[in-house]
Amino acid sequence: CAECCAAANTQGILQEIMKWNGWGYSDSRFLFNKKGQAEFTGKRYRLSGMILPSLKDWFEGTFGASLQHKSPATVSAIYIYFFNAVQPPTLNEAFVEDLKSVGIPFSHDAEDRVFRAHGHCLHEIFALREGKVGRVPDLVVWPNCHNDVVKIVELACKHSVCLIPYGGGTSVSSALECPPEETRSIVSLDTSQMNRILWIDEKNLTAHVEAGIIGQDLERLLNENGYCTGHEPDSMEFSSLGGWVATRASGMKKNIYGNIEDLVVHIKMVTPRGVIEKSCLGPRMSTGPDIHHFIMGSEGTLGVVTEVTMKIRPMPEYQKYGSVVFPNFEQGVACLREVARQRCAPASIRLMDNEQFQFGHALKPQVSSIFTSFLDGLKKFYITKFKGFDPHHLCVATLLFEGNREKVLQHEKQVYDIAAKFGGLAAGEDNGQRGYMLTFVIAYLRDLGMDYYVIGESFETSVPWDRVLDICRNVKERIIRECKERGVQFPPLSTCRVTQTYDAGACVYFYFAFNYRGLSDPVHVYERVEHAAREEILANGGSLSHHHGVGKLRKEWMRETLSNVGMGMLKSVKDYVDPNNIFGNRNLL
């Protein structure tokens, strides 16, 4: 079917400019140049094209890694052969015939299939780099609109094939992995062609959008009209609206705009039972349990989200970054708690611990003038010598204010005043901005690490305020201890940050990475450590997930998380909506 493959290739635009075995755009990556200096290639980011002089020392010092010891992806150059090795698709011929007759583009090209067989968990990327691939979808389909999806789901039911919805592919919960035990033909339903804004309602400040749209496109298109959604998860360059709904996503600026559940007004989802949607756009309803909450977080187990009506806001007039240095993490957390108590959190407020602060420092680009470096030296002197902050304990909060200029400045003062009570010192806009940029490039850094025997991952939780410090300390320590016990030769990087504040608690993000030289099965070690870390989180009163979702990675803890009855409720919904398990990715339950 040469013609359909050709059609398919024109579809996946992102696929062509993205890495197939790493994070993000193909043109953007970290590397150590011939001089041993780190640089970031491409032109897309603020950091692009820059030299990062201190990264090498930090990298070698932190992980005990060496530029001499490389572990490049084994199949990068010869991936064509690799794709030839992918097992041939199990096609449901009747389904394919019917698909052809309704004119929906599809492909069973190995590259298309492999591209949609994974998210970005460490084990998934590691396997790809090693050229290992498990069960992959047998077919990829590209519906163009809601009605296409209705047809595909009908055909899937008719011919008994398994559907796995695919949005931006940024999952970190093994949600996209094909269940190996699945015997039916697996069809990946790629929503990327459903990427239009259908209408904007300026009177009610809502927009009706197709669910396949990618975050950055949505924001750009709305911006052209003077609006924004304000929903900015760290993955927004690649993740899709439908994916946000399906995983209960959270955005960096939720303090102003809310999380996804606060943003959606109306959802349309195609299920094997038909289409589910509400009858009106009322801003709130008392009509029994909110059916949106069956959809949000359903992780592709019930159907495909096709269209979403969501709130929009006029673009902010003024934005300002900021940062505060605290003498230690405890003071920083106390400050965030106070900010939350007074409900005056800026659009975003994040607190990095000392390890992450040092990490951020290592990503400082080469300074252009002697003056800037002199200024940097002076700042450092002021903070460590004059103010007596211990460079091995201090930590930094990054801030982002948004709104009208006057109010932003007022707000800024309020926050800095609170910070001062906890020993915080304003540390400039630049540090703040760099902190947020780090968010977007950190995933690229993981690929760099993997070139030099370093593997790592991040995971998150939410926890009541009084347990934030305890959970941070215990989980970090647990990671270090588990690594040691499992034979990791060098102490791992084990760091955390508080990324969101709520009235009753906070979202905490952990990063951990280690040098795996000398380990025979690094991924297994990594998985055991992550498992232990999650147990520690749960034992310390943290949640199973704040916004990454459960997927298959965290399924084992669902029962204790929800209680038996809770699980039964979810199961019965699944049984009613999808009795034949057409949406068979086996996430969640």
Place this chain on the structure above:
Amino acid sequence: MAAKPPYSHRDPMLKKRDDFEDILEERRNSSDLRYALKCYTPVVYKGVTPNAASLLKTTVLQSDQLHYVVDQLSKETGVAADVIQEEASAILEEMAHRQQLSTVRFFAFTLSKAFKALFRSIHVNEEGIQRLQQAIQEHPVVLLPSHRSYMDFLLMSYILYTYDLVLPVIAAGMDFMGMKFVGEMLRMSGAFFIRRSFGGDKLYWTVFSEYVKTMLRNGMAPVEFFLEGTRSRTSKSLTPKLGLLNIVMDPFFKGEVFDVSLVPVSISYERILEETLYARELLGVPKPKESTSGLFKARKVLSEDYGSIHVYFGQPVSVRSLAQGKVNRCHFNLMPRHIPRRPSDETQCFVNDSAYSLVRAQEENMVLKPWVLLASLLLQNQSQGLLLDELTEQAVWLRGLSREYGAFLNWPDHMAPSEVVSSSLSLHRDLVKISGGRVQLALGGQGPRQPCSSPITEEELMNQAVVVLSCTSYRNQALHVFLRPALLASAIHIATSAKKEEVYNSFSFLRNMLSNEFILCPGATLQDFEEACYLLGKTGALQMSQQEMQVTDSGQKTVNFLTAMLDPFLQGYQVVCRYLCEEATEALTEKQFIPAIRTFIVRLILAGSLRYYELLSSDLQKNALAALLRLGAIRKIKVADNVTLKVNRLMVNSLEDTLGGKLPTQKAVAARL
């Protein structure tokens, strides 16, 4: 830092133990003053909170936990919150330590002098010290020494000071505070004082537990307390008290610290300072005059030779590893952690098991001197005593046996056995007499077997009993080594047949009966049985088939020795049962019990129908009572201000008969139901 499984069934002979160093040796060769004034810069916990020491009291008084309880009490009683808060503050004042380096240095100096006068040597395992130092840096540490003497905690602090380790903060009983000056001195050396009983006092409990937990969370100093709760007057380990252990584990359960290291410490004295004091106390005889004016003032004490001390710092036990899979820490997820809650059954059970295994860890590393073996042998041969050669020969035999059973025996192998025996005897010459080559307990005149020859008075009896009880306190040091095989030997003895099942039933019965007396962890009957079978089998004393267990001819000696070791206890429990059946009236109160049973036993001994003087020990009597209460053979009934004991005669009777081997175990079990 993997925790040792509480009951390891591996060969006890393979136990690896560290070597000792004598810390007094340097004291004898260099200036005590310089030592007391040395530069003291201990390493501290890596997570120590700055200014923790100075902020300690404020932290406690401002804690959420205390505020919550103060508010609650205020609501319940109508007393203003600030009045209760004042009360809390006063409690804390009364309790808190005021550790000062100058006082510590004063003690370092005076104790050096005193120790050198009293003891030949103080041996410490330096590897244990190194492990401790490591542990102190990594996690909050709890030191758990055994408790045999007033000396214990001064000795502990002295050793830690010597090795430049952070000085512990020690939980001490309030009775110390009675001695005005001494109390304050101890407080300044790091002791804090807790009331002996404060069961229902919520405020006191909260202040106390917050005080201890704050010290742990801040990691300022190791917390030290005695699991046994009080000094063991008998040298047997006491069944552990759980209160403080619960408190120190709580910060881990609640996630406030990553881990807590528990370090069991075994302190063994070759001669206990309080030797006769304890014996008199157990007999209810008034203390001799000279010792009331204080321990150290007594010239006599200082001029005596108390041999050597061995202090063994055990492997630190991680609470986290211990609790792995046993305690669900999510228990605290749904409630603020500062609201007081009863620990869950699961937690209580865990704390209890841990406490027992920690006491066993203390026991395991107790150093036994040859005299302990001699005392055991002499007690079994009270009537005639033993010829010196005989004693030596038997001691050598027992040395082998105890080593097979994993005893930590400090027997100087480079010396001839006869020399070892005679030097041991000379150190304990108050307790033995040698006449005509025959070694006997120094009972003054006749042995207890010939009461008819010339009837002795009650006073003479008590004086003899002092010697016997002093002697048993040494034998008791070795009890933990022989306990399980001895239980099995006795079980075989009282069982109606050699069937394994029958023997197990008897074993289980005896073990249950004696579990207030010895360290026998609840729920570990099968492990203990297997351990006992293994040990007896290993030494060839027992032959086991699928169904039967038979004592071998060569094993008869071992089995006789073991049975004889346990016999006084079994006799004692039977006598208590007999008293309760035959003599006790309806109106017997708890308070009257000890004097009454003592009179009963004295009568029996004087009449010649009872031969064990050690039955006069109030410790044994109390334990027997506790066991009968636990088994439900006696019930406590509150009448006005008194607690009377209601005896189930049928049950007590059948327990007595089963102990005596007159009734098969099955029936006793049935009687309980």
